[in-house]
Amino acid sequence: MSQKSQSKITVFHCINVFGDGDALPAVASASGELNFIKLPCSSMVKDVFLMRAFEAGADAVVVLVCAEGACRYVEGNLRAKKRVAWIKALLDEIGMDGRRLALFNVAAGDARSAKRFIQEALSVAAALGPNPAAARSRSDVALV
């Protein structure tokens, strides 16, 4: 075994939860490598973005959406929830484990909750081990 690598988490979030000036990076934890992607509305998190995040090596993907009933576009967060459920099933189907993907409702600016959810994702990623597709490609690279 080589040295223990940090879990990589990609976080998609709605700008209405954490806007430009907000202190979301402050939730960054020492135990993980976080990659934040902001969206004008969580409903814009298309299926393929979630998949590509895993292709890019994420061990887990978190989608932070507004509280139910609080979406600025009425049903954006509900659509995001349905999409996440669909992709979770696809991840299960391809042996990636749908638990690597999670969606959480967060009140606007609630960094404490966001931090807790990201920590949760980190522990899930730690329990499941590294992204199997990324791990394989890392070792492929090492062999070259």
Place this chain on the structure above:
Amino acid sequence: MKIESTGKLQRVLNSGGFAVTAECGPPRGADAEIVRKKGELLKGCVDAVNVTDNQTAIVRMSSIAACAHLVTMGIEPVMQMVTRDRNRIALQSDIMGAYSLGITNILCLSGDHQTFGSQPDALNVFDIDSMNLVRTVQTMREQGQDMSGFELKGAPRMFIGAAANPFADPFEYRVMRLAKKIDAGADFIQTQCVYNLARFKAWMKMAQDEGLTEKVHILAGVTPMKSVGMAKYMATRVAGMDVPEGLIKRMEGVAKPKVAEEGIKICLETIAALREIQGVHGIHLMAIEWEDVVERIVSEAGLLPRP
């Protein structure tokens, strides 16, 4: 009804008698002895025996073959024929073949959908529907022609039956559909099992108002319930059945060893009530896998001896 009698069932009905038919489900196998045993139990206590055609879409010995076994025993069969499994070519061919074997009654049905049966992965046919089948048999008999208009060398002269379900929806349309079946050529009708007498009476009243009971012989279906489980199963799982809650309660209300007895009692009460309804010309007793109870029910209903 216009043509001369070919069988006992037709004779009984046309002479104004109260007919009794029973049911015999062929075995899931090739053992003719099973058919003969069931035949023995029914012989002499009914006018004719319906032989089901792969009922509930479960693969069984063919209706024609089982009917032929009964014919050799001197029992008159009513061959049930569904349009689910055969196209018009096979149906017509089998009607002629059946008649050549001495089978003189047919009950034309569409058949339970194959999703209920042992082969839900089967392709269904439904080339024609039960209404078309009735008309086909009538044309063969009256015109001596097959569906293509070809003059047959020896026409099958079948007594034609059709089914009616007074308990299916939409209720008001059920009588209209009965009229269509009569127009298509049905001589007699066998109904779905009657448990809800009120609804059956309402249906009969409508049929009578339309003058239909003058044109066709209606045989009301009855099935004795053997257990509470069976009653509940029929109430909830069998398509087109109407078992009132009160009857289930009544079955539940008696001690377990007496339940079957209660079922027979209900059946006898139903038969008595049906005989009072104008236009009911007989009963069709479907004692499912309980053929040995038929003689007793027919006897206690006061319907023995058969003519």
Place this chain on the structure above:
Amino acid sequence: MIVGEQKPISEIKQIIAPYQKVLILGCGTCVKTCFAGGEDEVAVLASALRLVCKTEGKRIEIEEQTVERQCEDEFIQESAQAVSRNQAILSLACGAGVQAMARRFTTAPVLPGVNTTFMGVLEKPGLFTEECSGCGDCKLAVFGGICPFTRCAKKLLNGPCGGSQNGHCEVSSDIDCAWHLIIERLKALGQMDNLRVYLPPKNWAASLSSGPRKLIREDHML
């Protein structure tokens, strides 16, 4: 429109197993509308296959493309170059599209990634229902615009059967009894007399029963 559903990944994996370079070709018309084979579905499937192959240590190169309609040669031609760069084509079109591709590219294996299920409509967002079976002899005028050949599980011409209860089909309570709908509709239209007449057996000669059909329009041929 034609409605289809993407095959399970496990089956697709098996179908493309002999190839290392695969073109996933989407179709931008019907199957796009029912989320089976449009551009977005091509992208997600490609991503899923790459992930699964990496996980299993299998090398695969996937190219993605979507043409407007795989059932028309004019649009199919746009994929010619991509086809030549790959060992096989995984088509996310309906069965007609897959065959049109196979007809044009005679040496490239064209594989189906979608199960074509029916001709239907988008009843409401996320719900597609079967309405037509293309029997070649439309009788909707008699039945108030509801097709019993397609929507009755027994194709009854003189229905409904004895299994219709509370407006549901005996096959499943999830299925509306087509005959119940027909009767309700004809009542509303004041056309119940349509159902009093005996309807003779359907002529299936115009259907697939007589073999694959052709539509010939001389005026459009040169």
